[in-house]
Amino acid sequence: MEWRRVILTRQHERNKKQCDAFVGLIQAHNKLFESAEGHHLANAKLTVELEQLKKENLELMVKLEAGGGSGQGDKNMAQKLLSLQEELTDFHKRKGENSQEIIDLNKAVQEKEKELVAKEQKILELETSIKQLNEANENMEQNLIEATTANQVLGDEQQALQLAFTSLECKFRKLQEENNDLVSRWMALKSRDADKMNAENDKVLEQKNLKMQKELAEAAREQVNITAPTGDNMGALGTPTACSFVVTVPSRAINTLEAHDGEVNAVRWSPSGKIFATGGSDRKVKLWQAIGSKCEAKGVLTGSNAAVMSVEFNMEETLLLAASNDFACRIWSLPALRLQHTLTGHSAKVLAAKFLGEPNKVVSGSHDRTLKLWDLRSKNCIKTLFAGSMCNDLMTSDTYGSTIVSGHFNKKLMFWDPRVDTCRQEILMEGQITSLDFSPDGMVLLSCTRDDAISLIDLRSNQVMKTLRADGFHLGCDWSRAVFSPDGEYVMAGSGDGTIFIWNVMKTKVEKILQQHKHPVTACSWSITGSSLLSCDKQRTVVLWADF
Template sequence: MKEKEKELQLKDSKLMDALALENSLKAEIKHLEHTVFELEATNQTLKDEHQALQMAFTALEEKYHKVQEENSELMARWLSQKMKEADVMNQENDRFFRHKQERLQKDLEDAASEPVQIQAEAITGVYMRGVTPICLSASLPTKAQCILDAHEGEVNAVLWSPTGSLFATGGSDRKIKLWDYNGGQCTCKGTLLGSNAGITALEFDFDEAFVLGASNDYASRLWSLSDQRLRHTLTGHSGKVLTAKFLGDSTKVVTGSHDRTLKIWDLHTRACSKTIFAGSSCNDLVTLHASSIISGHFDKRVRFWDPRSDQTINEISLQGRITSLALSPDRATLLACTREDTLKVIDLRMNQVVYTLSADNFKVAFDYSRAVFSPDGSYAMAGSSDGTLYIWNIKKEKVERTLKEHTHAIMACSWHPSGSVILSSEKQKKVVLWSDI
């Protein structure tokens, strides 16, 4: 009897354990079902998010393709516009060259119709104001005819007037001096005052009535040659003005500055009519038929500007900082002097470098060293840091002559419009006039 009771108790115990296990498993099943429900809900949310992202991606992809198509269309239109502008510039160059050739032909015909004693002029070195010399072939001087202590310090700029009847020098002593060249002798005929810092660049107007000077005092100034009086002071730059040129005629001026801007000035109102943000310090600039400005910059780029717009119409990148720019007599070629110790000859019609001029010992001394073409466009000239003046034959790409008289680095040079006389200036006071006369 007791054994049966024990068996029943054992069975009841097992039954209770089984029931407890069953209840535990049922609770776990419910927990797992709840977990599965939550996971299904999360999965559905993720599916919905994925679908939404997929739709957003599709929309963005369509927008991207549309923007790509618009960009391609804009690039095509931009290239087309650039080609049109290049064609316009080439046409203007052609017109200017034809006009110059016609004027030259007329001058030659007029000169041939009456006797002219050219030899006497060549011997005396006298040039008449108002009569621009005609240079058919430039000659290369071999000797220093005049050595001048032109200024009290650096002579940053030297320039012949359009007729060659006089030349101007600008120095760190804040003065511009005017010099007569007569009978092989150089005589100071006046000093232009008014600048508050060193003169950095000079420019004569075509009629030889005014001289324009850029200065380190953040300004440029205009003097009249007839009475040697200061007429205009153009202020507005926030850095040194490194270059100033007339734009078309003597009523407009364009200046380039260390403050990375170009400014166009109206001399009638004595005010800045336009400011162009160039993006880099402008060391020099030239103007092309009043329809284009070409600037050379510290960031090694030559930029082409339309005065009516703030945007570049072309850009050429070189290997060195650009110190100066000069136009050839036919205005179809640009000469760029760079701190990589080379001169680059750029064909403006092809917008590319066609000649590179260099020499073993030629070193560009300053960020504002100036190089020039000869009046017939056959030669290029620049000064070196050791005081040597180099003259290259452009088409042969070789040094044709070196002239040594300076004892300090040469800063600027200028070729007489007749092609027979050369000027060069140095870091320490001196200006040298080179001639075979």
């Protein structure tokens, strides 16, 4: 019954909207129509009376002409005729007024009819609008019902997802606890392995010391005649003398060895040129000694959890620093072959690390867009420099005070003063920087970039003084290393096709091309003696170049 009441209410509302506005107009129209009808009837009556009066007047005129009746009767008839004429004139006047009133009423009726037509048209438009609004209202009600249903479904799904999230969060916490437990156990095992390895190294070192003491005791029992050195041979016995080496460019590979179980990312001669180190993707750093054309393994440094990307000796050759893809740097003691420090704090792989002025300080550059300065005495990071771009290589120099130069993915060379937190100067290169190196006098900076060019920058003016290029030279990776010769007259770099290019700096042209590698060369190193070169590639190979 509710729907019937709703329909009746809506019909009353519709009648009220459509009829009440025109009630006055209809009533006025009806009154005008009734008045016009009354005037028509009155006019008809007056017309009939007029005809009767005309007839009577005609009869009276006939009688007067016939001469019948008395004089008093004529007088009465004349008066009556006069009154009738006056009445007739009044009737004519009233007839004209009624005709004018009828015309005015007809005009008013026509205007009302026009208003009525306009109102009806408006009513039709309003009915159409009401119909459209009703349809829109029905659609909105349908959409509301659908939205309510969808909201209910989404609410149910949210509740289900909340329950699933709570369950997963509980599982995550349990897994995190298990992971922490596993990490603790793993660290304990690593610590036990490190202690075991250190014990073995101590045992080996003790055996070496005993052997050395025995040899010294045997040598002490022997009688040796010692001749005092002269000025010509003073340097041969270790007395400080001015010593220089003649740099020669070798032309042949005297030894090729598979140094690692994967890519060889780094190779470096020691400052004395007696040994060299290699770092590979097998997470190891290996030490080698070149004796003539042979390369003998002198030790393996373990502890890295990812590929080793760079290696560096300190000047005393007592420590070796390596950067790794496990977001850390490590320092080993060379005499004992023991891991001394692990520097963790970067959030991405570390591609370069160098000693900073003294053995107790280290600077590292990472793909997390920062440089970090480390104090080895406290084993802590003492400063973080925010470069804003991934660091591929860096160098340190004391020529112009303590200076750090870093090369980045955004093609910028950035100069840093370790005492402040901001970059001192920037130089924009033509390509992404892969490696840096200082000339022996510290006045020229080498910058190798991915546009297959090597730029030499004068640090006194901070301008590019020379650019070295060659046909067929193209870099094979983002960490391809180029180096100066010990006298600064040559520059060596490896290409992506395995070819090694050596440029003459003064002539800015290729001095020699060496071909032995079959895969992209990643790093090169020039011995301090000036006659031996090292190169490594992405397929385990290290090549020793010399002419002896």
